[in-house]
Amino acid sequence: MPHPRRFRAFLKSNDRGDITDMTSVPLHYYLVVSAALFAIGLAGALTRRNAIIALIGIELMLNAANLNFIAFWRYSPKAEAVTGVMFVLFSIGIAAAEAAVGLALIIAIYRHYRTTNLDEISSMKG
Amino acid sequence: MEVVFFIITVLTLAGAIAAMSLRHLVHCALCLAVAFGGLAAFYLQLNAQFIGFAQILVYIGAVAVLIVFAILLTRGIESAPQPLFSSAWPVGLGVALLVFGSLVFAIQSSSVAQQQAAPSAQATIRTIGSQLMTNFVLPLELIALLLTAALIGAVIIAMQEPSAKSTPMKDHAASAPIPSVPEEQR
Amino acid sequence: MVEAIDQIFVIAKHWVVGQFPAAWQSFVSVLLSIVPILMVFPLLFAVTTIVERKALGRIQNRFGPNRVGPWGLLQPVADGLKMLTKEDIIPRPADRIVHFLAPVALIVPSLLALSVIPYGRNMVPIDLDAGLLFFFAVGAGTELAVFMAGWSSRNKYSLLGAMRAIAQMVSYEIPLILAAVSVVMLVGSLSTVGIVEAQGERYGWLLKWHLFTPWGLAGFVLFMIAAAAESNRAPFDIPEGESEIIAGYLVEYSGFKFALFFLGEYLGLFAISGLAITLFLGGWHAPFSFLEWIPSYVWFFGKLSALVLLFIWLRGTLPRLRIDQLMNLAWKFMLPMSLINIVVAAVWHYTADWQFTGALICRWLLCGILFGAPYVWLGSALMGENKFAKRTYRFAD
Incomplete structure (x- = not known):
C-alpha cells in the first residue's frame, strides 16, 4: 500500500496539468484563426439585413480581437505582466454592456418601425 | 496537440459561419453560442483559465441568452420571406475578403508572429x-x-x-x- | 487505520493506475475520476426519486409508491423501464435537431459541474484553480439548453415555460453568485479544495465551518433559496408548474429524452447542494473534532442527503410563487440582502483581531444588527401594501 503523502503528490501531478501546454502550435496559427473570425464577423455585419445578426457579427469581431490579445500574451516573453489577460477581461465586460444596450436599442426600434430589417430603418425621421 | 487546435478551429469557424449565414435567427444564435464555446476552449488551451470560464459565463450564459430573447421579442409580423442578404452583399463580402487577405499577408510577413515556443505563462x-x-x-x-x-x-x-x-x-x-x-x- | 479507511478509494485508484503501463496511466487516472461520477450520481438519482415520492406521500397523508418490490423500493427500476420502452414522440413542426440536442445540452453541464466538488479528503475529480468560476460558468450553459427545449418544441406552453425558466435562472444567478462571493472574499481562493481546507481549522472542538459565522449563516440561507430557484425546485417551480403551463419546456418530451431531462434536473440539484456543502457546511469536514474518525466521504454524502431531504421537505410544504412575486423576491430582496451580506462578511473579517472578553458576542451582535436591520426594513417595505388579514379557520362540521 503506497503512503498517502506520496500518493497526494502523485494525484497533484496527474490532475493539475490537465490543461496542456500547446507549445507545438506557433503563434501565427492563432492569429490567422482570429483574422478569419474577424472577417466572418465583418462579412456578416455588412451583408445581412437583420439588425440582430449585424450585432452578432460585431460581437464576433470583438471576440476575434480578444483571441489576439490572449495569444500575444501567451507567447510574449514578458508573460508575468498579465496585461493581455486584463485587457480581455475588461473587453468582455464592455462587450456585455454593449450587447445589452444594443439589443435594447433594437427592441426600441422594432417597437417603432415593426421591423428589424436594416434596409428599411434608414430614414432619419421618426 | 495540433489535432486539438484544429478541432477547436473547425468548431469555432463553422459556428461563426453558420451564425452569419443561416436563415433562421434562433439557429444563428445557437451557432453563435458554439463559436463562443470554441473561443473559450482556445483560451483554456492558451493557459488563460480565468478568461476561458469568464467567456463561458458572460457570452454563453448572458449574451447568447440576451440575443435569443431579443430575437423572440422582435419576431412578430415579419412580411413574406425576404432575401437574407442586403442588396449590396458583394461589396460587403469583398471588403471582408480584402481585410482577411491583408491581415493574413501581414501575419505571414511578420517576424514576431512566427514564434514557435512559448514561455510557460500562467495567469x-x-x-x-x-x-x-x-x-x-x-x-x-x-x-x-x-x-x-x-x-x-x-x-x-x-x-x-x-x-x-x-x-x-x-x-x-x-x-x-x-x-x-x-x-x-x- | 482510520486514515486508511478514509483514503480507501484514493489508494484503490492509485493501485489500479499502477497496474497499467506508464503511457496509459494519465488516461486511466482520468477515466477513474469520471466513471465513479457517472455511476454514483445516477444511482443517487434513482434513490432520490423513490425517497421523494415516499416523503411527499407521507407529507400529504398518503402512502406513496408501495407496489413494486418490498415497500415499493424497486419503483425506480419500473419507472426506468417504462421510460426506456415508451415511444419517443417528436412533434411534426418541431425543429428536430435542436429538439434532439436539448436534453444532451442540459445534462452535460450538470455532469461537468459535479467534477469540481471535493467529495472527500483528496477526492476531487479535478482541482481547478478557478473551480468555483468553472461551476458557475457551466451552470450558465443550462439556460441555453432550457431555451432550446422550449423553443424547438413549437408549443406555446413550452416556449412560455422556457422563457419563465430563463428569466428565473438569470435573476437568481446573481444572489447565488454574490452569496458565494462572500466566501471567496474571506477565504481568498476560487479553488473548491482551498475553500474546504480553510474550513478545517478549529475553535476548541468546534470546526470553523462558514455556517458558524453570522455572514455564513445568512449566506447559506440566501444561497439555498437561490439554489432552489436555480434548480427549478418548489416553491420556485413555476417554469414547469403543472397546473399553469402543464409542464413548461418538458411538454413535448417523452420517453428517454424526458428521463434525461429529469436526470439532468436532479444532477443539477446534487451539484448545487454539493457546492453549498463546499462553501458553507465545511465540505467533507466533520462538525466536531471528536467525530473526525468517520471517513470524509461519509460526511459529504451525509450532508448531501440532508440537503436533498430539506429540498423535498420544502417541496412538500410550501406553495408555488407567482412569477411577479418570484421576480420581486429576486431583485428587491435577495439582491440587496446578498450585497449587504458581503459587507457583513467584511466587518466580520476586520473585527477578527478584537481581543477583549466577550469580543465574539460583540461581533455577532454587530453583524446581526448590520444584517437584521435591513432585513426588517426591506421586509416591511415590501410587504407594506398587502398586510394579511387575520386568518380564520373553518372546519367541517
Missing part, C-alpha cells in the same frame, strides 16, 4: 486579483460605472413609452431579462 487567479486591485483599479471602477450606466440605459431604452401601443405582455418579458446582464458582471 493564476491570485495574480489577476492582485493586479485588478493595484495596477488596474481605475479601469475596474470605470467598468463598474459603465455597467451601471448600461444597466440603467438599457432599461430606459427598452421601457415602454407611455403612449406606445405594443402589447403589455411583451414589455413585461422585455424588462425582466435585459437589466440582468450587466448586473451579473459585478
Whole structure:
C-alpha cells in the first residue's frame, strides 16, 4: 500500500496539468484563426439585413480581437505582466454592456418601425 | 496537440459561419453560442483559465441568452420571406475578403508572429486579483460605472413609452431579462 | 487505520493506475475520476426519486409508491423501464435537431459541474484553480439548453415555460453568485479544495465551518433559496408548474429524452447542494473534532442527503410563487440582502483581531444588527401594501 503523502503528490501531478501546454502550435496559427473570425464577423455585419445578426457579427469581431490579445500574451516573453489577460477581461465586460444596450436599442426600434430589417430603418425621421 | 487546435478551429469557424449565414435567427444564435464555446476552449488551451470560464459565463450564459430573447421579442409580423442578404452583399463580402487577405499577408510577413515556443505563462487567479486591485483599479471602477450606466440605459431604452401601443405582455418579458446582464458582471 | 479507511478509494485508484503501463496511466487516472461520477450520481438519482415520492406521500397523508418490490423500493427500476420502452414522440413542426440536442445540452453541464466538488479528503475529480468560476460558468450553459427545449418544441406552453425558466435562472444567478462571493472574499481562493481546507481549522472542538459565522449563516440561507430557484425546485417551480403551463419546456418530451431531462434536473440539484456543502457546511469536514474518525466521504454524502431531504421537505410544504412575486423576491430582496451580506462578511473579517472578553458576542451582535436591520426594513417595505388579514379557520362540521 503506497503512503498517502506520496500518493497526494502523485494525484497533484496527474490532475493539475490537465490543461496542456500547446507549445507545438506557433503563434501565427492563432492569429490567422482570429483574422478569419474577424472577417466572418465583418462579412456578416455588412451583408445581412437583420439588425440582430449585424450585432452578432460585431460581437464576433470583438471576440476575434480578444483571441489576439490572449495569444500575444501567451507567447510574449514578458508573460508575468498579465496585461493581455486584463485587457480581455475588461473587453468582455464592455462587450456585455454593449450587447445589452444594443439589443435594447433594437427592441426600441422594432417597437417603432415593426421591423428589424436594416434596409428599411434608414430614414432619419421618426 | 495540433489535432486539438484544429478541432477547436473547425468548431469555432463553422459556428461563426453558420451564425452569419443561416436563415433562421434562433439557429444563428445557437451557432453563435458554439463559436463562443470554441473561443473559450482556445483560451483554456492558451493557459488563460480565468478568461476561458469568464467567456463561458458572460457570452454563453448572458449574451447568447440576451440575443435569443431579443430575437423572440422582435419576431412578430415579419412580411413574406425576404432575401437574407442586403442588396449590396458583394461589396460587403469583398471588403471582408480584402481585410482577411491583408491581415493574413501581414501575419505571414511578420517576424514576431512566427514564434514557435512559448514561455510557460500562467495567469493564476491570485495574480489577476492582485493586479485588478493595484495596477488596474481605475479601469475596474470605470467598468463598474459603465455597467451601471448600461444597466440603467438599457432599461430606459427598452421601457415602454407611455403612449406606445405594443402589447403589455411583451414589455413585461422585455424588462425582466435585459437589466440582468450587466448586473451579473459585478 | 482510520486514515486508511478514509483514503480507501484514493489508494484503490492509485493501485489500479499502477497496474497499467506508464503511457496509459494519465488516461486511466482520468477515466477513474469520471466513471465513479457517472455511476454514483445516477444511482443517487434513482434513490432520490423513490425517497421523494415516499416523503411527499407521507407529507400529504398518503402512502406513496408501495407496489413494486418490498415497500415499493424497486419503483425506480419500473419507472426506468417504462421510460426506456415508451415511444419517443417528436412533434411534426418541431425543429428536430435542436429538439434532439436539448436534453444532451442540459445534462452535460450538470455532469461537468459535479467534477469540481471535493467529495472527500483528496477526492476531487479535478482541482481547478478557478473551480468555483468553472461551476458557475457551466451552470450558465443550462439556460441555453432550457431555451432550446422550449423553443424547438413549437408549443406555446413550452416556449412560455422556457422563457419563465430563463428569466428565473438569470435573476437568481446573481444572489447565488454574490452569496458565494462572500466566501471567496474571506477565504481568498476560487479553488473548491482551498475553500474546504480553510474550513478545517478549529475553535476548541468546534470546526470553523462558514455556517458558524453570522455572514455564513445568512449566506447559506440566501444561497439555498437561490439554489432552489436555480434548480427549478418548489416553491420556485413555476417554469414547469403543472397546473399553469402543464409542464413548461418538458411538454413535448417523452420517453428517454424526458428521463434525461429529469436526470439532468436532479444532477443539477446534487451539484448545487454539493457546492453549498463546499462553501458553507465545511465540505467533507466533520462538525466536531471528536467525530473526525468517520471517513470524509461519509460526511459529504451525509450532508448531501440532508440537503436533498430539506429540498423535498420544502417541496412538500410550501406553495408555488407567482412569477411577479418570484421576480420581486429576486431583485428587491435577495439582491440587496446578498450585497449587504458581503459587507457583513467584511466587518466580520476586520473585527477578527478584537481581543477583549466577550469580543465574539460583540461581533455577532454587530453583524446581526448590520444584517437584521435591513432585513426588517426591506421586509416591511415590501410587504407594506398587502398586510394579511387575520386568518380564520373553518372546519367541517
